[in-house]
Amino acid sequence: MEEKIKSAQEQALSEISQAKTSDDIELLRVKYLGRKGLVNALFGELSSVPAQDKPKVGNLLNRLKIAVSSALDSAKGKTIDAGPAAAADSIDVTMPGRKRSLGRLHPLTQTLDNINEIFLNLGFKIAEGPEIETIYYNFEALNIPLDHPSRDAFDTFYIDDNSLLRSQTSTVQIRVMEKVKPPLAIISPGRVFRPDATDASHSFMFHQVEGLMVDKDIKFSDLKGILEIFVKRMFGEDTRMRFRPHFFPFTEPSAEVDISCIICKGKGETASAGGGKRCSVCGGKGWLEILGAGMVHPNVFSAVGYDPKKWRGFAFGMGVERIAMLKYGIDDIRLFFENDLRFLRQF
Numbered sequence: 001m002e003e004k005i006k007s008a009q010e011q012a013l014s015e016i017s018q019a020k021t022s023d024d025i026e027l028l029r030v031k032y033l034g035r036k037g038l039v040n041a042l043f044g045e046l047s048s049v050p051a052q053d054k055p056k057v058g059n060l061l062n063r064l065k066i067a068v069s070s071a072l073d074s075a076k077g078k079t080i081d082a083g084p085a086a087a088a089d090s091i092d093v094t095m096p097g098r099k100r101s102l103g104r105l106h107p108l109t110q111t112l113d114n115i116n117e118i119f120l121n122l123g124f125k126i127a128e129g130p131e132i133e134t135i136y137y138n139f140e141a142l143n144i145p146l147d148h149p150s151r152d153a154f155d156t157f158y159i160d161d162n163s164l165l166r167s168q169t170s171t172v173q174i175r176v177m178e179k180v181k182p183p184l185a186i187i188s189p190g191r192v193f194r195p196d197a198t199d200a201s202h203s204f205m206f207h208q209v210e211g212l213m214v215d216k217d218i219k220f221s222d223l224k225g226i227l228e229i230f231v232k233r234m235f236g237e238d239t240r241m242r243f244r245p246h247f248f249p250f251t252e253p254s255a256e257v258d259i260s261c262i263i264c265k266g267k268g269e270t271a272s273a274g275g276g277k278r279c280s281v282c283g284g285k286g287w288l289e290i291l292g293a294g295m296v297h298p299n300v301f302s303a304v305g306y307d308p309k310k311w312r313g314f315a316f317g318m319g320v321e322r323i324a325m326l327k328y329g330i331d332d333i334r335l336f337f338e339n340d341l342r343f344l345r346q347f
């Protein structure tokens, strides 16, 4: 019996080693391991083996079965027709791995982080306020009475008679001053809303960063100094800045601030073959408007309970989209909100 088992194993292994296709192997599996196969037949003969030899012979038979079945399995992986069906139950270690694409921050978030960092390094603290505001914080406390013409441009989306989506982050000035005594220096980044029709340069929603500094002897030159540091760090050391008189109800005097065009460097034209060409970014003016600013109006101080004779301050407000568009040369504000990966992947 032992001999029989040994020669069956030799025969099986040699036949398996010669098998070429998976069909050959399946036939051999039936021949040896099938219900009517050789291994089962040998198990059948176990009953006629003397009792004392049964454990040993049984053990040999079990080993035969394991040897044949593992020889069949490994031969299957090597058959010449090992295609998808054969691969399904084995791992193909030669297959290239799946590439994970790395996410990145939205260009507006990157710009906002840049702006915040510059002011944090200058000692400003970040303060945030609600996007749904009351009429008092959005208008009255900012010295914009009900009949003021500038209210039109700020009349946004009303939630009820007394609350609306804020139209500027200047609201946060009021909320901070109500709670904190001067001296203080804060910036407040956040979303604002306007009743504007959407086009390449307007959006009903955009982001602003407000700045406010209050102390005993803050001067207009402090405002200029801080903003000069900001524009140089944001747009480069050779950036120039100018103030144009303007009007804001909550500052007096007020100004709009321009920087020298980052494309033509203030020349108004870009070099091209056969002479200069009008710069398309600044429209030939050489200057780009980037923010509004001024000295805090005494009425605003009174509204929050600061003595206007004792305290002075400056405030400024800038649009984050505008800064990002200038910094990266983007000509359509809508690109920021479309989530088109072809655009976003460039930053």
Ligand code: PHE
Binding pocket: 167, 168, 169, 170, 210, 211, 248, 251, 254, 292, 293, 294, 315, 316, 317, 318
């Ligand atoms: N809130 C003004 C705007 O939205 C900007 C501004 C802020 C101007 C602070 C002056 C001072 O246009």
